[in-house]
Structures are given as structure tokens and as C-alpha cells.
Amino acid sequence: MQLKQLPEEFKQALPILTTITAAGFEAYFVGGSVRDTILNKPIHDVDIASSAYPAEVKNLFKKTVDTGIQHGTVMILDHGHGYEVTTFRTESGYQDYRRPDQVTFVRSLAEDLMRRDFTINALAMNAKGVVTDLFGGLTDLNDHVIKAVGDPAARFHEDALRMMRAVRFSSQLNFQIEAETKQAIASQAELLTKIAMERIHEEFVKLMMGQAASQGVEQLISTKLYQYLPGLNERVSELRPLADQKFELANENQVWSFLAMTLGISASQVSDWLKKWKTANKIVKDVTEMVQLLTVIKSQTVSNWDLYVAGRQNVLDALAVSRWLNMPYRPDLLQHYDQLVITQKKQLTISGKELMQNQIVTAGPVLGQVLSYLEQQVVAGDLANEPDLLVLAAKNYVQEISK
Incomplete structure (x- = not known):
């Protein structure tokens, strides 16, 4: 496959690839940026993989930063942009189920792609837009399938967070998880306990904001991953209806307030619950205020003080969430907020x-x-x-x- 028209983000990074290949090395755009380009989605980080070793990369460019030199990653600073170039590598010995004990630099693109998580992410594209696909990733993109590269059990044993990533991609892309990959998640779900909650938190929030979030919830339940997620493990009967309900959440505050109301977690319980998720203090505060507001919206007892305490953005977010909670929609509340005499004590x-x-x-x-x-x-x-x-x-x- 060859892409005829590259996004601007790739065009800006082409001088990096050109410099590396002119020196006799291989260099490719890899991973999510290639996947999203093929899917006609916006791309974010442009990652580059190369057969050049870190010292060789550094010798080719004037400004570099050793962002992850032990794993072969060097950041190249070019015209105000930073591009991470990572040497082709193999990994082994994942004793903590997250990071490799040993990284070996190699010259082979095939060996590098073999260590990646899913076929749709094991894609490489050269400067001319030619895509290298060694594991059927293009077919899986076309078929809307999330499939592990090689043995799924081995991939999840290497990095247990990949199980959450599989479910997150299913939600974000509206793809189905391939049967063998899904079975491997279900059989190894307990490995999620080996992963830092901060990392799980990030994947879960993205899942809940996906275009097929209800499908993501269904995957969490059917793979048993929910059993290792705070608040979900003891409330699966309240969680289960979300697998059949459409909802669209725009930010993290909406995610947690929607879940709190769905799971029956009161405003006074929010702080203890979200601390188990390692959630930022500002978000804990906002969600507590939103749950308080949603509770009085539900009981139709909203006062000026309720609106004042919540603040304008939380009122907006609470109104958005209320639609997915089948509450009476109260757009007038925003007008009421805007008519408050003061919105801060200093006024x-x-x-x-x-x-x-x-x-x-x-x-x-x-x-x-x-x-x-x-x-x-x-x-x-x-x-x-x-x-x-x-x-x-x-x-x-x-x-x-x-x-």
C-alpha cells in the first residue's frame, strides 16, 4: 500500500527521515500515526523508527535530547518541533509485566515490528508513503479488528497494560477484539494488578470517551477486566446496562460524574473512590461538585447556591451528562447561573x-x-x-x- 498524499505532520518530519536514509540507514514513520492516517483520522505524535543506533542518530543532527536513550530513543529538535527517533529493538524479560528487563538494538525492521502490541499498530511507512505490513494490520484495519501481534498471551505477559489498550482501541475506533486476543485477555485479566493505577486510569478515561464507549464497557465486563477496576468490581450489576446504552462523554469530569451517578456513588463517596484511581485533586473536586449538582437536578431541587458552588463549567458538564442519565434536561440552569449576582466570593x-x-x-x-x-x-x-x-x-x- 502506498499513500499518495501525506498529512502535513508527516511532511514537516520528512527532513528527519531524509537525513537518516541519506546516511545509509533505514527510517520509517511507525505506530499510531500511520494507523490513524490510513483511517483518515487526525494524527498526534509522529514517531520514527530507524536502523541507526542512538549514537549514530545523534551524530546526524545538531540538536538532540536523550529522552529515553536506554531504550534507544533520541529526540531531534527541528524548527520548533521535537521528533522522537527510536532504534529498531527487541525486548526480553518482563518481570514486572510492564517494562522489558533487557533491550537489544537491532538493524531489522521486521524484528522491531514483531515486538509491538497489535497488528494495526505494527505498521511502518517510508518517506514515499509506502506502508510495510508484516502481520496483516492493513487487513485488520479494513475489517475493524483488534488483533495481537503473534501470540496474544505472550504480548499481554510482556505488558499487561496492553489488555486495557485493546479494550480502549475497541471503544475509540469502534473495532471488535479478535477472538483469540479476547480470550487471552480474559485468561490473564488478573495481571492488571501488576500495573500502576495511573496507567490504567489513562486508558480507562480514553475508553469512556470513545465513539463506541458502550462497546468498551461490554468488553471490560466480558474480559473480566472490570474486576480489577475500583468501584466497578463491586457494582457490575449497575455497570452492565451501560454496555447497551449509547453515551458520549467529552472530558474526564463528565466520565467520572456519569459513572458515579450510574453506579450509585454519592458526592460524599467520590473522593475516596477517585483516590483509588489516582485521580488529580482538581478533578476530584470538580466531580464531587458535579455529582452534588446532578443529584439536586434529579430531585428537581436546584438552588442558586448549588449552581454557585458548581461553577459555570461544571454546570455545563453536568447538563451534558444529565442527557445520558435520562434526567429532565434543564438548559435554563445555565441561564440561572449567568444571572447570579456573584459567582465568586471575592466579588x-x-x-x-x-x-x-x-x-x-x-x-x-x-x-x-x-x-x-x-x-x-x-x-x-x-x-x-x-x-x-x-x-x-x-x-x-x-x-x-x-x-
Whole structure:
């Protein structure tokens, strides 16, 4: 197969291939960028593989960075772009089920492609757009199939994360997992416990944002991978209906809030759950607020304060998620949010410093309590955001709590 028209990303990287091949070495575009180009999808990282050893690559270019020199990877800096060139290699001895104990540099493209995960990723393309396919990857792309290169059990034993990648690709590309490959995942699913949760987290979020996410969920269940995923392992009966339900999620906050509502995980339980997934603190906070908001949307008891606490972006995301939860759709809530008198505490027309200057309260816990009271009253629409009125309200509140 030869691609007649290369995407701009490849065209910009062609001087790298030209320089390497002019020196007598082989060089190819490899992996996901080749796959996605054939599928007419946007490409992201342009990866290059070469028969040149790292020292030989470095000798050919003025600006390089040893990004993964022990594994044969050198980054070439060219006109503001960084291109990773990795030497053809073989790998062996995967004691941690993730990284090879030994990497051997080789001159053979065939040996390099043989170590890759799936046939659709074991593709190489030269500067003229000619694709090298040694394992039937083009046929599998055409047939929409995810198939391991060689023995699937061996591929997953080398890197157990590949099991999650298989299911993720199934969701993202709307491909089916080939029977022998799927059986190998099911028989070795427990190996997922050997993988850092951060890596599993990344694959899972991509899966849930795929074009065929429900299919991805079905694959998680049928391969038994769900048994090793926090929160899913004990709620498979709540998870299972998602295998038959269409849903489209646009970001990670939507993923986790949608799942929390589906699995029956309350706002107070979100933090403990997502920490098991090694989720970033900001996302934990946002998801907690979104689940709180979705809960009151469901019960039709949304207040100004609920919208205020969530923030505009979380309101938007919660509304998007609510559609897939079969809730009453409330686009008016965004309008309500935009009509709030304030959307941040700092927008109050009086500060803690001014309250102390007016001798209404001294520094300490009570000061924070007074400011929170004023904030809630203004957000609720029960108190105008005017300095004189806020001072009076603060005085009355202090007198009330001092009784």
C-alpha cells in the first residue's frame, strides 16, 4: 500500500527521515500515526523508527535530547518541533509485566515490528508513503479488528497494560477484539494488578470517551477486566446496562460524574473512590461538585447556591451528562447561573479587612463564618451586594450568633 498524499505532520518530519536514509540507514514513520492516517483520522505524535543506533542518530543532527536513550530513543529538535527517533529493538524479560528487563538494538525492521502490541499498530511507512505490513494490520484495519501481534498471551505477559489498550482501541475506533486476543485477555485479566493505577486510569478515561464507549464497557465486563477496576468490581450489576446504552462523554469530569451517578456513588463517596484511581485533586473536586449538582437536578431541587458552588463549567458538564442519565434536561440552569449576582466570593463588595476596620468582627474563625453568611445571602438573592447593606447584615449576624 502506498499513500499518495501525506498529512502535513508527516511532511514537516520528512527532513528527519531524509537525513537518516541519506546516511545509509533505514527510517520509517511507525505506530499510531500511520494507523490513524490510513483511517483518515487526525494524527498526534509522529514517531520514527530507524536502523541507526542512538549514537549514530545523534551524530546526524545538531540538536538532540536523550529522552529515553536506554531504550534507544533520541529526540531531534527541528524548527520548533521535537521528533522522537527510536532504534529498531527487541525486548526480553518482563518481570514486572510492564517494562522489558533487557533491550537489544537491532538493524531489522521486521524484528522491531514483531515486538509491538497489535497488528494495526505494527505498521511502518517510508518517506514515499509506502506502508510495510508484516502481520496483516492493513487487513485488520479494513475489517475493524483488534488483533495481537503473534501470540496474544505472550504480548499481554510482556505488558499487561496492553489488555486495557485493546479494550480502549475497541471503544475509540469502534473495532471488535479478535477472538483469540479476547480470550487471552480474559485468561490473564488478573495481571492488571501488576500495573500502576495511573496507567490504567489513562486508558480507562480514553475508553469512556470513545465513539463506541458502550462497546468498551461490554468488553471490560466480558474480559473480566472490570474486576480489577475500583468501584466497578463491586457494582457490575449497575455497570452492565451501560454496555447497551449509547453515551458520549467529552472530558474526564463528565466520565467520572456519569459513572458515579450510574453506579450509585454519592458526592460524599467520590473522593475516596477517585483516590483509588489516582485521580488529580482538581478533578476530584470538580466531580464531587458535579455529582452534588446532578443529584439536586434529579430531585428537581436546584438552588442558586448549588449552581454557585458548581461553577459555570461544571454546570455545563453536568447538563451534558444529565442527557445520558435520562434526567429532565434543564438548559435554563445555565441561564440561572449567568444571572447570579456573584459567582465568586471575592466579588462581594466588602472584604474581611473592611469588616475588621468597622469593628464588626476580629480576625479568627468568626470572620470566615460572617463572610460565608454574607456570600450565601447574596447568592440566594436575599441580600443586595451593596457595602452598606452588607455591613448592616454582618452586624446583625454577629449579634445573633453571640446570643
